[in-house]
Amino acid sequence: xxxxxxxxxxxxxxxxxxxxxxxxxxxxxxxxxxxxxxxxxxxxxxxxxxxxxxxxxxxxxxxxxxxxxxxxxxxxxxxxxxxxxxxxxxxxxxxxxxxxxxxxxxxxxxxxxxxxxxxxxxxxxxxxxxxxxxxxxxxxxxxxxxxxxxxxxxxxxxxxxxxxxxxxxxxxxxxxxxxxxxxxxxxxxxxxxxxxxxxxxxxxxxxxxxxxxxxxxxxxxxxxxxxxxxxxxxxxxxxxxxxxxxxxxxxxxxxxxxxxxxxxxxxxxxxxxxxxxxxxx
Amino acid sequence: xxxxxxxxxxxxxxxxxxxxxxxxxxxxxxxxxxxxxxxxxxxxxxxxxxxxxxxxxxxxxxxxxxxxxxxxxxxxxxxxxxxxxxxxxxxxxxxxxxxxxxxxxxxxxxxxxxxxxxxxxxxxxxxxxxxxxxxxxxxxxxxxxxxxxxxxxxxxxxxxxxxxxxxxxxxxxxxxxxxxxxxxxxxxxxxxxxxxxxxxxxxxxxxxxxxxxxxxxxxxxxxxxxxxxxxxxxxxxxxxxxxxxxxxxxx
Ligand SMILES: Nc1ncnc2c1ncn2[C@@H]1O[C@H](COP(=O)(O)OP(=O)(O)OP(=O)(O)O)[C@@H](O)[C@H]1O
Ligand SMILES: [Mg+2]
Numbered sequence: 001x002x003x004x005x006x007x008x009x010x011x012x013x014x015x016x017x018x019x020x021x022x023x024x025x026x027x028x029x030x031x032x033x034x035x036x037x038x039x040x041x042x043x044x045x046x047x048x049x050x051x052x053x054x055x056x057x058x059x060x061x062x063x064x065x066x067x068x069x070x071x072x073x074x075x076x077x078x079x080x081x082x083x084x085x086x087x088x089x090x091x092x093x094x095x096x097x098x099x100x101x102x103x104x105x106x107x108x109x110x111x112x113x114x115x116x117x118x119x120x121x122x123x124x125x126x127x128x129x130x131x132x133x134x135x136x137x138x139x140x141x142x143x144x145x146x147x148x149x150x151x152x153x154x155x156x157x158x159x160x161x162x163x164x165x166x167x168x169x170x171x172x173x174x175x176x177x178x179x180x181x182x183x184x185x186x187x188x189x190x191x192x193x194x195x196x197x198x199x200x201x202x203x204x205x206x207x208x209x210x211x212x213x214x215x216x217x218x219x220x221x222x223x224x225x226x227x228x229x230x231x232x233x234x235x236x237x238x239x240x241x242x243x244x245x246x247x248x249x250x251x252x253x254x255x256x257x258x259x260x261x262x263x264x265x266x267x268x269x270x271x272x273x274x275x276x277x278x279x280x281x
Numbered sequence: 282x283x284x285x286x287x288x289x290x291x292x293x294x295x296x297x298x299x300x301x302x303x304x305x306x307x308x309x310x311x312x313x314x315x316x317x318x319x320x321x322x323x324x325x326x327x328x329x330x331x332x333x334x335x336x337x338x339x340x341x342x343x344x345x346x347x348x349x350x351x352x353x354x355x356x357x358x359x360x361x362x363x364x365x366x367x368x369x370x371x372x373x374x375x376x377x378x379x380x381x382x383x384x385x386x387x388x389x390x391x392x393x394x395x396x397x398x399x400x401x402x403x404x405x406x407x408x409x410x411x412x413x414x415x416x417x418x419x420x421x422x423x424x425x426x427x428x429x430x431x432x433x434x435x436x437x438x439x440x441x442x443x444x445x446x447x448x449x450x451x452x453x454x455x456x457x458x459x460x461x462x463x464x465x466x467x468x469x470x471x472x473x474x475x476x477x478x479x480x481x482x483x484x485x486x487x488x489x490x491x492x493x494x495x496x497x498x499x500x501x502x503x504x505x506x507x508x509x510x511x512x513x514x515x516x517x518x519x520x521x522x523x524x525x526x527x528x529x530x531x532x
Binding site: 056139142143146147148150151152153154155156157158 | 334337338339359360363364366367369371373375377378379380381390391394395439443
């Protein structure tokens with residue numbers, strides 16, 4: 001039975017990578033492999049060009065700032081809301097479990113730890129994949145199909161420098177900050193939900209929660225979201241810049257940017273969590 | 282290569298380009314001298330836009346040489362190519378304005394990137410450029426909020442922003458009313474006379490081209506089938522050429 005979800009996943013991913021329709025995906029196995037290799041090959045070339053463009057002066061600070069605003073500030077409400085909801089749900093769920101095991105005193109610590117170590121970062125990563133991934137995929141995609149990217153090249157401006165590198169760097173910089181915001185909202189709402197069930201002062205909650213936490217519990221999980229940012233930025237810019245086929249193609253790019261960037265964020269999370277546990281115990 | 286002591290602005294030799302099975306250009310030879318305006322005519326889908334994009338390096342040819350402003354652009358690195366591109370003003374067939382920028386910002390874009398001028402000077406230059414193409418209002422509108430003909434004129438102003446030596450215009454007068462089209466024609470003549478700009482203008486407007494071009498070139502099935510002044514081409518012995526210009530002159 002496990003083959004069915006695998007097949008669906010393969011079909012979705014190869015569809016996203018090749019821009020093909022379901023009908024073209026029946027001989028999945030072979031086409032899928034070819035598509036995946038091609039996709040990664042192209043991605044490698046794309047990254048090479050991106051690195052060269054990003055490192056060569058002059059730097060596009062103005063545009064970078066604009067992108068930080070578009071990607072960071074404009075995602076803040078959504079990310080804060082998602083973080084807050086996570087806090088509430090965590091508080092409600094763990095409360096009953098802990099009471100059942102007679103470990104209610106650990107509630108603040110459990111909430112703070114699980115938000116900071118995992119739920120905050122991954123929820124932020126996935127929310128931003130959705131919002132920013134689709135945005136970048138569609139924006140660059142429509143610029144591509146309406147020849148605006150060509151127009152930029154014709155004006156001797158490297159779109160990899162002006163459009164791609166600024167977006168990727170903005171994603172890398174903004175994700176950790178958004179994660180901190182999401183963690184903050186999550187912990188606050190966790191306290192609110194907790195207090196509604198059984199009053200506890202915010203100070204005590206925070207003190208209890210952070211008592212056994214140190215910097216190495218906070219820093220690695222928060223900074224790992226910079227990697228999520230890198231993934232979201234590169235994947236969605238890549239999908240946007242290789243858009244073909246008019247309006248329909250723009251839709252496909254937006255769609256595949258979200259599918260692929262959230263998929264890779266989750267996969268990267270697995271690797272990074274393992275890595276962080278190995279390095280920082 | 283050199284003629285009258287001047288190197289030609291554009292010199293294309295045996296240029297070939299195919300998309301998959303479809304051969305679009307089959308060995309084009311074309312030369313544009315300094316200060317000369319060449320009009321390219323041809324059937325729709327004949328590869329005129331592709332030719333212009335090859336000249337500015339947006340696409341790469343399958344074979345052949347393209348010399349622009351003394352440089353073989355097919356062999357250049359990205360940053361060397363960009364130096365050549367700064368000398369070229371390119372107008373896209375669909376204008377290709379940046380749709381997240383206003384009309385004014387669109388024209389200012391190349392200036393803010395490449396010209397070291399103060400903000401005041403830049404805005405003055407932008408207004409001049411837009412006035413030259415007859416756009417003296419709606420400067421704060423977005424491209425989606427102006428008509429197709431207006432977009433074309435803004436695209437033209439943007440192409441002229443950096444004072445290029447070479448102009449590549451893809452249908453500058455298509456979609457414009459006859460009066461504006463004539464004004465654009467005059468603008469091209471003006472640019473040639475005052476600044477000795479060299480130009481390739483792709484157009485379907487045979488009569489307009491007659492007023493501003495020094496030479497006309499007819500592109501058909503991937504080859505240049507005729508070359509000369511309007512009168513020469515109209516009295517051509519070749520059936521297709523005569524038909525093309527005969528029809529054009531009647532309309
Ligand atoms: N990126 C591309 N991929 C595949 N085929 C292309 C591409 N660009 C152009 N073509 C093909 O090349 C041919 C020439 O196109 P081009 O746009 O140069 O025509 P044109 O002479 O400019 O026509 P028009 O006068 O209608 O603008 C067309 O048949 C087109 O299908
Ligand atoms: Mg064309």
